[in-house]
Amino acid sequence: MARRTRASVAVVMYHGVTREPLPFFNWCQLDAGSFEQQMRFLADEYAVLPLTEVVDRLTAHRPLPEHTAVVTFDDGFRNVATTAYPIMERHQIHSTVFVVTGLVGTHQPPWTDRLFQTIANTPVSSVTFEGTDWPLTTPERRSSAHRAICKRLKQIDNDRKEEHLRELFRQLGGCPEVSPDSPLATMGWDEIGHLSRGGLISFGSHTHTHPILSRCSPEAQREELTRSRDILRDRLGSADLFAYPNGTRGDFTDDTKRLLAETGYRCGLATVPGLNGANADLFELRRVNVGADEGFSQFQLNMIGW
Ligand SMILES: [Zn+2]
CATH class of the missing domain: 3.20.20.370 (Glycoside hydrolase/deacetylase)
Incomplete structure (x- = not known):
């Protein structure tokens, strides 16, 4: 080898x-x-x-x-x-x-990390995506929701993905800006x-x-x-x-x-x-x-x- x-x-x-x-x-x-x-x-x-x-x-x-x-x-x-x-x-x-x-x-950052930042900071306790409710009550649950949603959004047409993202950000109370000192x-x-x-x-x-x-x-x-x-x-x-x-x-x-x-x-x-x-x-x-x-x-x- x-x-x-x-x-x-x-x-x-x-x-x-x-x-x-x-x-x-x-x-x-x-x-x-x-x-x-x-x-x-x-x-x-x-x-x-x-x-x-x-x-x-x-x-x-x-x-x-x-x-x-x-x-x-x-x-x-x-x-x-x-x-x-x-x-x-x-x-x-x-x-x-x-x-x-x-x-x-x-x-x-790219959309996957904008979604990460939004899910990390959202005050809401769950999000619905393609008919499934994702609880967001612990860091582990937020992590699971983020990973599953990103995985799915990577499989669909880009225009549809953007539509889904807009809807997700709406449910999550907006997409907060990543500050310049954030990782x-x-x-x-x-x-x-x-x-x-x-x-x-x-x-x-x-x-x-x-x-x-x-x-x-x-x-x-x-x-x-x-x-x-x-x-x-x-x-x-x-x-x-x-x-x-x-x-x-x-x-x-x-x-x-x-x-x-x-x-x-x-x-x-x-x-x-x-x-x-x-x-x-x-x-x-x-x-x-x-x-x-x-x-x-x-x-x-x-x-x-x-
Ligand atoms: Zn990349």
């Missing part, structure tokens, strides 16, 4: 990194202690390269160092700048952050510009509004890709790296991959778990997905493609 994976690239996926407690379990927010331990491990055991360099080499069929890793963050959480960055800077680890351009500057807040252009100039972090597109692309019409998909591309080019000078929202094999199609290439992106990162060999599909790169419930030994196994 070690020999087979030596020639493979492990693209690690994070979302946020936090030192603050959350009202109930949030898979996307890894505690800073675990993140630090993983960064130390990567710095000691891997050649951690910028994503652009890995894409360059895979495109040109040039060899990669043994045990290559890439660090990525989806959604553009602000705590990547405030909490993860100082840790990565200490280890001189390069990373790529995929931002949702329509949310940059609003501090608001769920996202970065602004000032922070993105500052990090970009620092040279250790690159930025890529994670669409303009974070819909699941396979649940959108071809026109809406093209709009998501071109709009975020144009904004990133305008702000940062380039936009050729892309990560699919949600990113499982059902969340994008062959048409999505073709559209990505047509609109000037050079890669598409999925969340399909695994490593990438020399002949990997650049528009379907696999990742090692790290969630808040993952122990260090499981992380080490995932890094060798276990």
Whole structure:
């Protein structure tokens, strides 16, 4: 196994990194202690390269160092700048952050975390969704309701999902704004510009509004890709790296991959778990997905493609 994976690239996926407690379990927010331990491990055991360099080499069929890793963050959480960055800077680890351009500057996270924030703070004791009543009387019940509702909303057309969300927010007494100091807040252009100039972090597109692309019409998909591309080019000078929202094999199609290439992106990162060999599909790169419930030994196994 070690020999087979030596020639493979492990693209690690994070979302946020936090030192603050959350009202109930949030898979996307890894505690800073675990993140630090993983960064130390990567710095000691891997050649951690910028994503652009890995894409360059895979495109040109040039060899990669043994045990290559890439660090990525989806959604553009602000705590990547405030909490993860100082840790990565200490280890001189390069990373790529995929931002949702329509949310940059609003501090608001994608819809799954807006629903998380709303369910965490609602004064109501239950919510009805598709004929089922979900009690919200304990943190565990709020967590179950949030997970089940998100899972279902990811399976339906984007327009229907937005309708359901509006109805859910109405029942829950409105959708409170995420404050800039919340672990769920996202970065602004000032922070993105500052990090970009620092040279250790690159930025890529994670669409303009974070819909699941396979649940959108071809026109809406093209709009998501071109709009975020144009904004990133305008702000940062380039936009050729892309990560699919949600990113499982059902969340994008062959048409999505073709559209990505047509609109000037050079890669598409999925969340399909695994490593990438020399002949990997650049528009379907696999990742090692790290969630808040993952122990260090499981992380080490995932890094060798276990
Ligand atoms: Zn995302």
